[in-house]
Amino acid sequence: MTIAEVLALLAIGGIAGFINVMSAGGSMLTLPLLMFLGLPPQVANGTNRVAITLQSATAVSGFRRMGHGNLRVSLHLAVPAIIGSLLGAWIATWVPDAVFELVLVVAMVGASVFMLLPQPTLDTRPLTTDRLGPFILLAMFLIGLYGGFIQVGVGVLFLVVLYRILKIDLPQVNVLKVAITLLYIVPALLIFAINDQVRWGMGMTLAIGNVAGAFLAVRVNLSSRGAQWVKWLTLVMVAAILMRLVFY
Structure with missing residues (x-):
């Protein structure tokens, strides 16, 4: 890897890690x-998957x-996701x-459209098994299936x-989201590794970010209502990436 590539992986990785925990869409930056x-x-x-893990x-x-x-709830939700x-x-x-690239573009467009929709204010309550x-x-199970396949927009x-x-409530959504993702992403990573589809050096560099x-x-996430500007940062960057994927 060149110095420029290392810096790009660290910078985009940092933005993606923040976005993935706070909201959604980090893999729309890192995968492309x-x-x-x-x-x-x-x-x-x-x-x-190395960085996501x-x-x-x-x-x-x-x-x-x-x-x-909430370990008990996380495990209940994670079992079908792992399968x-x-x-x-x-x-x-x-x-x-060609099929994967088409799915990637469709997933990025679909996730971006959803992120543009207004988030409704709901009467929330604790989650029990x-x-x-x-x-x-x-x-x-379907989220795990999709996440195992591409992860973008999970x-x-x-x-x-x-x-x-x-x-x-949204802060607890983020807590559960990362716990379930961790539990199902490790088996998925093993599948890719067994098939020699992981480049560990680039993955670990991206993971640092x-x-x-x-x-x-x-x-x-836990000290405020969250950073609403994250959505707009993500969408601007995704728009540029989509242009690159579709027209280059």
Whole structure:
């Protein structure tokens, strides 16, 4: 890697780590970056999981030190997500490049449109395991399936299920989101690694930035109502990346 590539991975990784914990959309920045740096789509997809794994571990650890988290609920939600992620990652290892790139563009556009929609103000309540019916567990399986395949925009899906359907407050959505992601992303990473679709050097460099961003986001998430400007920063950067993917 050149110095410029290292700096790009650290900078974009930092922004993505912050975005992933606070909201959604960090992989819309990091996955295309890895592809722009020369990695084939499947390899970029696998390499991106290194940063997400360490970023999620950092966020989970930070939240737990502050006394935030719900291990029992997280495990209940994570089990179907893990099963889905194994299937999704396996599919991603052999899907043709052209199909993957099309899915990437569609996912980025779809996530961006959702982020532009106004976030409704809901009467939220704590989440207990008795509220986790078959529909929610199926939704977690599908999120895991999608996340195992591409990960881009997974935070948007968590917002739909945890905030809009289960009506958990947004800071706790973020706490649960990173815990579930950590539990399902590790098996997915192993699938990519077994298929030699992980470049560890680039993944660890990106992870340094992601971890730093996640560390900062944990403090912001729990000390305020969150950074609303994160959404607009993400959308501006995603628009530029989409132009590059579609027209270059």
